[in-house]
Amino acid sequence: MHEPVMVAEVLEHLAPARGGIFVDCTVGAGGHARAILEAGATRLIGLDRDSDALKHAASALEPFAPRVELVHADYRRLGEVLDARGVASVDGLLADLGVSSMQLDAPGRGFSFRRDEPLDMRMDRTSGPSAAEAIREADERTLADVIYEFGEERYARRIARAIADARGGIQTTGELAELVRRAVPRRGPARIDPATRTFQAIRIWVNRELEGLDAFLAEAARRLAPGGRMVVITFHSLEDRIVKHTLRALSAAADPGVTIRTKRPVVPREAEIAQNPRARSAKLRAAERHA
Template identity: 50%
Template sequence: MAGRGGSETDAAGGPARHLPVLLAEVLSHLAPRDGGVYVDGTFGAGGYTRAILEAADTRVIAIDRDPNAIRDGQALVAESAGRLTLAHERFSRLDEVVEAEGTGLVDGVVLDIGVSSMQLDEGERGFSFRRDGPLDMRMSSEGPSAADLVARLGETDLANLIYRFGEERQSRAIARAIVAARAQAPIERTLQLAEIIAKVVWAKPHEPHPATRSFQALRIAVNDELGELARALSAAERALKPGGRLVVVTFHSLEDRIVKNFLAHRAKASAGSRHMPALDGPAPSFRLVARGAVEAGDEETARNPRARSAKLRAAERTEAPAHPPGDLDRFLPPLPAADARSR
């Protein structure tokens, strides 16, 4: 899941982009140095990876769950003369990938959360509401598709999913329209679903497409994106050496909220009281490097409209042990009444 952009808003999260958003800020906070080992957990088209390799004499372990990204990245592997390793894996398992590589703890992890232009440009992947294709949306082409969710979920559960993962205020009207339409014929194509939504959600000129939030919600549910993000943050916590940097770029509020709350929690010492010192909780595992979110400047947003929604957060690993991963649910939004991935 690595957002790449251009000029057309055609999928949830914004337009595709060919240049990495906030690249200068990412490098500034990651601070690559000679001899360092860095993880690009969302390889995509390789923009951040290439920049890290060029910034210093580094080694990069890059991860992507999309087999097409791994295939297309082989040219960069060849160029890197042994300094780049590509792994076909979920970024939530980045610590396991690092362990398998035998490098020890790493000096930095960068995560760019979004949709890849490669996925958007291929209508058959089913991410775009402007390009016709099967209603798929699977990053790894495994498991239930978006068409499966649209076909199986009840109206209430579908409305909950669209509201909570898409932050769509008209979710109930959309769910009602979907249920009515699927009673007449299966909903199996992207433009078919987009047209159903456009009939009940009206957008003014220059506003996002009416299907933007609904497609975002389905994509998040199909790929368990928020759960993957929370697990990836925990995996990065385990993979980073003391002083190692974690840099995360997000593109919508659900993602940013998870990153913000995770880092705030991990950077906060256990609270004590007047009568009991703070001894019973884990010590802070991160120190915040960026106070608040870093956003793109006017020049970048003029060049790439997608950058307007981008937020960067960064933290540095302390010497304290990683926190137990069993508390990750606290960082996730409430799930729909029925788990979309199991229906």
């Protein structure tokens, strides 16, 4: 099961004990949502683009069902989702970005090189091409740029060349992992699998994880009621950079008028990292709408 990160820190910045309407834009397994409801939120709207995640969230949030609505939607459609429910403004908003451990670990999703299965990697399996299809359609240059930029992989060009040379294309996670391991020079005992960075890059690309993040944050800020709070957790430096710059730009603008609550990003305590290694790269930033 997915372990929510920095729950105490999320509650401190979101302050759901105030009551009111809260939106969890990435409800996942519902860990944060549950804590927000337990702390006193009056109503919670939970979004996720992954319908499997929504099933887990529904069961985790069952005790709070009358106060919860779960919606299969991309958070980039936040405005539309709130308008459709007649909700003009909300008291708090959480976005815990990226993939969940459930997505990474569940068989058949094609996110992990730990098992050999069709290379899918889509968070929302109802839309867009799978990773195998996207790779098949892309030219070598695009693949090299994706692997270099989103994976910070120094051997991106070699890997892209090997992918382009693969006869019959790449169908499975195992094929891609093996190809990357062969393309990357071996230097001493590897601490992490050489395929890790390429898998991360292809996942970010296929799910367009960085696209529209700035516009989403601006819409989130606009939707906050006076005194409302937003909290964003990232797991990747490129993502955190977008969040940092967008919150800064929003706080410098007169409208909607927000104050950044976290001068530096909040990171998990050592004890949490020891217990949940996935928390290691988490960074939390928060802002508040002027009263």
